[in-house]
Amino acid sequence: MSGLGRFLRLDDSLRFLSREECATLVERIRGFAQGGGKTEVDVTSWWSGELRWARNRVSLASDRRDISVHVSRTLPAMTGDGNVMTNQLDDVSLTAAVREAERWAHRRQHSRTDIVTSVPDFQYAKPAIWSDTSYGLTTEERGRIARALVDPAEAAGMLSAGYIEVRAQGTASTPAEKPLMYAQQTTGQCSMTVRDPEGRGSGWAGGSSYDWTRIDPEALARRALQKCLASRNPVTIEPGRYTVILEPQAVHELVVFVVAALNDRHAAENQPGPLNAGYDTALRLGRSKLGLKVVDERLTISHDPMDPALGVIPFGDDGWGPYPVDAVTWIDHGVLTDLSFGRAYAVRELTDNVPIAPRMAYRMSGGPTSVEEMIATTKRGLLVTRFSGVRPLNEGLFTGLTRDGLWLIENGKISKAVKNLRFTDSPWFLLNSLEQVGEPVPVFSPDAPAIVPPLKARDFSFTSLIDAI
Amino acid sequence: MPFTRRDFLKAGATVVTVAAAPRPLLVYFGRRPEPAPPIQDSRLKDLAAKALEAARGAGAGYADVRLTHDWSTAGFGGAAAESLAVGVRALVNGYWGFASGPVWSSDEMARLGREAVHQARTNSLGNSRVVELAPAPAVRDGHWVMPVKVDPFEISPSEIQDFLLSLKIYTERFRGTSVQVLEAHFVKQEEALASTEGTYCTQRVYGSSGAFWFNLVKGDKGLGRALDGLTPAGLGFERFRDAPLREAIRRLIAEMEEDLTLPEKPVDVGRYDAVLNARCTAGLLAATLGPATELDRALGYEANAGGTSYITAPFDMLGSYETGAPSLTVTANRSESGGCATVQWDDDGVVPDEFTLVQDGVLVDFQTTRESAGWLKGYYAAHGRPFRSHGCAAAASAINAPLQRTPNLVMAAGSQAAVFDDLVAGLTAGIAVKDMLVDVDFQHLSGSGRLYYEGSRMGSTYEVKRGKRVARIVGAGMLFRAPELWKSLLKIGGPASAQRYGFVDTKGEPAQNDCHSVTAPAAVFKQVTLIDPLRRA
Amino acid sequence: MRGLHLLLSGLVIALVTPAAQGQTLFATPDTLDVARYTTVEECLAAISRVKDSVENQPAWIWRDTLPATQSRLAADARAPLPAPVAAVARRCSARFRGGAVPLGDFAPLLSLFLAADRDADADTLLARRLKEVGPTADRERAAVLDTAIHVYLALNQVGGQPFALPLFAHPARLAAAESLVTAFVQIKTVPWEARLDAYGELAVLAVSADTVRAGRAAKAMLAVVNGLSDLERRSSAFRSEAIQINAALMFDRRAALLDSLRHSTAAYVALWREMWGEVAGQDSAVLDGFARPIGRPAPRIKADWWFARDDSTVGRPVKGKVNLVVFLNPGDFSCFESDDTSLCNRTYAGLRRVAQRFPALEITLVAQTYGLFDKMAPPPPGLEAEQFQRAWLTERHLPGALAVTSTPFWRLPAPDRRRINRDVPNVVQYSFGRTWHVPNWIFPPFLIDQDGTIVETAFRSFDADLPEMIAVLLARQVTPPQSGRDR
Secondary structure (H helix, E strand, O other), X not given: OXXXXXXXXXXXXXXXXXXXXXXXXXXXXXXXXXXXXXXXXXXXXXXXEEEEEEOOEEEEEEEEEEEEEEEEEEOOOOOOEEEEEEOOOOHXXXXXXXXXXXXXXXXXXXXXXXXXXXXXXXOOOOOOOOOHHHXXXXXXXXXXXXXXXXXXXXXXXXXXXXXEEEEEEEEEEEOOOOOOEEEEEEEEEEEEXXXXXXXXOEEEEEEEEOOHHHOOHHHHHHHHHHHHHHOOOOEXXXXXXXXXXXXXXXXXXXHHHHHHHHOOHHHHHHOOOOOEEEEEOOOOEEEEOOOOEXXXXXXXXXXXXXXXXXXXXXXXXXXXXXXXXXXXXXXEOXXXXXXXXXXXXXXXXXXXXXXXXXXXXXXXXXXXXXXXXXXXXXXXXXXEEEEEEEEEOOOOOEEEEEEEEEEEEEOOEEEEEEOOEEEXXXXXXXXXXXXXXXXXXXXXXXXXXXXXOOEEEEEEEEEEEOOOO | OOOOHHHHHHHHHHHHHHHOOOOOOEEEOOOOOEEOOOOOOHHHXXXXXXXXXXXXXXXXXXXXXXXXXXXXXXXXXXXXXXXXXXXXXXXXXXXXXXXXXOOOEHHHXXXXXXXXXXXXXXXXXXXXXXXXXXXXXXXXXXXXXOOOOOOOOOOOHHHHHHHHHHHHHHHOOOOOEEEEEEEEEEEEEEEEEEEOOOOEEEEEEEEEEEEEEEEEEEOOEEEEEEOOOOOOEOOOOHHHHOOOHHHHHHHHHHHHHHHHHOOEEEOOOEEEEEEEOHHXXXXXXXXXXXXXXXHHHHOOOOOOOOOOOOOOOHHHHOOOOEOOOOOOOEEEEOOOOOOOOOOOOOOOOOOOOOEEEEEOOEEOOOEOOXXXXXXXXXXXXXOOOOOOOOOOEEXXXXXXXXXXXXXXXXXXXXXXXXXXXXXXXXXXEEEEEOOXXXXXXXXXXEEEEEOOXXXXXXXXXXXXXXXXXXXXXXXXXXXXXXXXHHHOEEEEOOHHHOEEEEEEEEEOOOOEEEEEEEEEOOEEEEEEEEEOOOOOO | OOOHHHOOOOOOOOOOOHHHOOOOOOOOOOOOOHHHOOOHHHHHHXXXXXXXXXXXOOOOOOOOOOOXXXXXXXXXXXXXOOHHHHHHHHHHXXXXXXXXXXXXXXXXXXHHHHHOOOHHHHXXXXXHHHHHHXXXXXXXXXXXXXXXXXXXXXXXXXXXXXXXXXXXXXXXXXXXHHHHHHHHHOOOOOOHXXXXXXXXXXXXXXXXXXXXXXXXXXXXXXXXXHOOXXXXXXXXXXXXXXXXXXXXXXXXXXXXXXXXXHHOHHHHHHHHHHHHHHHHOOOHHHHHHHOOOOOOEOOOOOOOEEEOOOOOOOOOOOOOOOEEEEEOOOHHHHHOOOOOOOHHHHHHHHHHHHHHHOOOOEEEEEEEOOOOEOOEOOXXXXXXXXXXXXXXXXXXXXXXXXXEXXXXXXXXXXOOOOEEEOOOHHHHHHOOOOOOOOOOOOOOOEEEOOOOEEEEOOOOEOOEEHHHHHHHHHHHHHOOOOOOOOO
């Protein structure tokens, strides 16, 4: 009854379900089950404090919270499972949800049973994903921060739009016959776009972290304003191949697709794509480029959940049982050293119980060259703030647009702001055409933290002009 | 101890008695919880009133509260779901605050009412902001149910499954076919809305969508296509059961067979007159003019998220800006039967009207809510038009704050009775396109249309010579710039060429999804730029 | 609109396999009334659903590497549809009358009528369809008859591909099918492989229920084969029909075969060689297609671990006794979660019946480790071997001694590290220089006589062909044949 009572009177002291509350909830739900078999319950509860502004004034401030209880019932002697979701915590609603899941279990059959038997117990890391500061960032403080961000833009005669959010979430997962896994985490984000009122220019900056103190909103505001002012009245340049200096955010927007590929070993071995090395007819299996150099040797792409800036929820479950999220180095000095895979792959292909958990958080190694030095050593090139709308065209090739600041560099100096361009290129080509690499910094990535350097690369392909600002 | 059949039967017997009843979620009207009643129950009005009372008491100038009860069937990989939500919005001195949660109880109503005001108050911090809500008559106890013929939540899921499987069986009778994807998904929402202006209305809306993709292989050649007409819509199960799907399947197979007889050609970049079918035209409209005429977007309220609009000076351009050819007229509504955005009242409590966005090519209005209509007060007054919201406020559920969202759009068909094939027949040389994936920039200005899907060969772009489709073009893309595109309309297909499609879009921070329909005819565009999208510079 | 956020624009994720939806009649108080369905396909869909749920079958059907001429189809064909399924079929089909329905719906309607036990309506419909085709449109006639044969025999597989319609003729309509096959093979445009297959399907389904009919079908198959030219016999089509032809020979000549087996294994083998010579000619390339390792000495079974073996000093197969050597896994892994009506457990039950009937039979189960068991990668292979013992001997009560080899393997170098299994001696030996494909699950076994000679590797099931042969071999053991009658 504890969770029930508390949610009748939500207050600021605890805005989402704790481990104990989730554990009690799961026990109650399991108690409602009829007909034996297995019951798996996932509970997610979250609170979010939000503040949005546009045209230099706050447009909406919110305090929201919700719960999601996902019940999965697998009945004995049947191969199907029923899944149902509800957001209520009382006995009646949960009993009804369990019954509905049982009804679906009767109706549905899978192509293969996934009843997990005796998966080993793992130790889970305790990454840094919770910040009291983030959780305690009050409505008033959010308002004050926003005010401090907007004022400089307004004073400069520009229009600022942006968003601040702090969010806390409790995630509980109970694979059948395993102890409850629980994580509580906070995420904070702050981003803004400053635009010229005549629409002649636009600048953007953003930051995110589980720990609000790692975000410097005022620095972001200064950067967004500076870019806006510097981006005004862009001129047209011809599409073509250019040397590009990509700020970390732009690099991130391309490298996420690389990281997605690094997270799927099975696809790399069996599907055409940049990491595939074809089918080995003698051994009768697909090969990936594991062990081969795939990008510039200056690059190492890895993730360690215990990295203070890169914490993620330390467990996963892909239907074959839970597993830990441990450190991984996918690319080591350019060489593909690992690819993530789930438990099914681990057991079947490697006869190993421990997968390399897929995750989208990552750290990319850097180098000594600052962006200023990159500019100074560029005869002709483009400086890119970020990309927008990046989409795959096929397994390796992507298209997208530059946004919020694009400058032409001539003879070591920024010469003018230029109009946005559409690119058609591949992050894999990019990472093989590097000239200089800079110092990695955290980028704006609220869903999965990332630390990314700026890069200079040659022959980046811009294929058409867009005059959107 | 192995589970015995007898245990199973015993369990089954118990399941029988409970499962027949609807699944109750609980509401705490007073001290004891009760199953969530149908949305017209008067006790919900009392609950809502408590939220408004609390908001008023805390100093709100205006407040509204939404209670939603959502149902969703399993489908597209998701689980069957049911949830309750309540959200209060408060306006204090021009600033909005919002608070929401999952519990329907008196205490929660009061807490959310106070919290919404707390959120609103915190943000003024000395800066002034003016919000003038366009007037809207208060709704006195209105109730509306979206008319659907078959409520998908009142029939057995087995009937839905049998129907889907029967489509597969029917299709696979045709030699060489194999069904790849077969999904149906339904949602239902009951919502109660109350405001401090005395509005109280309740409504129940439905939504459905599906996907039906199959391959046709003949010899060593093959094609994959998706059945048209299953995009999201405000319809019940009848949109599957009573729709002429078999006829559509037969027609699609015939088209695919014909396509397989055509030679394939790589794209020859250049400019071509292009006949686009309704699906492409609707997609282009949904990507360009749809978002571009959202007034809040045009004024920069989405600048940090989806972007802005190419209608860069909304107040100046209104009434004069040529968005397209004189043959282009686009109207908007939230009333068409089966429309994805169709409601009786929007999330401001306004009865949406049917209005014209583009008349004979000229921009004549914007999509508005009560707040954004307020920005057009002067314009409307100067032009003798009523000062009212067009009713475009929508929240995905009560957990989310209402945002301005796109209503159903209708691009007027041409007066002559031409369908896609007629338009192709009238083309001396050019291309014809039956499917397109549209991408636009953050001003909804320039975009690319991908006319094929790599690997799956789902695209259908044709070379046309002397009115006949003579070859399939593989690997084509197109580039466009919205104003030039719509100005290049050469011909518009007749009413029989018009089809309706549902689009799900994301907007806002935090992001919310919303659905609207676009009805568009087939059309001929002059000198469209065809590119090879895979070619690097 | 609200809630439709699950409909992510354009990206569809999951494939629902509607054929696999089940509804258990006991538990679901469905208000559904199939009498309201207006199309044949919906009726077929409803029957599928109810059949799946009542039989509780896993939707994933294990496919053995043998052709569909063996026990699975035979057993299925014998049983009628479960009562609830037949009831749904009858109720849903009530609105369709044989004489009046549009012929465009011919095939699904045929299936529906047979599911509903309305054979007269099915026959009428078929007759109408054939009349519509006319007597001279050979190809079309052949296609209609081919479809009808599949429907009447409920042949859900066509050369490895599923048939385009759900079929429910249980029991298989053998008499009707036989006359259809007779008409089918007379059509000039029907190639000899199709004629052979048509008789073959009929024979397989008839062998258990109607041996006279099966005999006719087997004879007809052999007549087709005899009518072939040398060129046709050298074709790849002929090679792929070898198994069908073997089955026909086995059935048609069973008396002579058993007789020769009573004399000696050598006589049995010699008779086979003679029969192959008849059907295949002397071309060794063609003969290879028929080859089975019968008459070869059965290699000694080696193992790293033995379970349930009485005497460790005695080599297996046991000299002086009649033996079955049964290879297990990796296919059996999929059997671990099957329920009682699955193919796996039915086959296991067959082996148990054989062991019960013939206590003098020595059975050796042969398995190897893979470094994984079910969803776990176990520690040492010894532990995996013990898991085999638990799964097969203790839980599934498989008879015999269990021999487990630790599979040698190597790993691709880091970072790939995938395990590549090497051949194990038992499999290598029993492949006889890669001329025989050792089954990767329990069926078929190797039958070995008292002298350690392999007698046979092809049987219809554990319950058919095999018991008669075991009985003959055991009788031979008791009463050795008189010399002089050996060939």
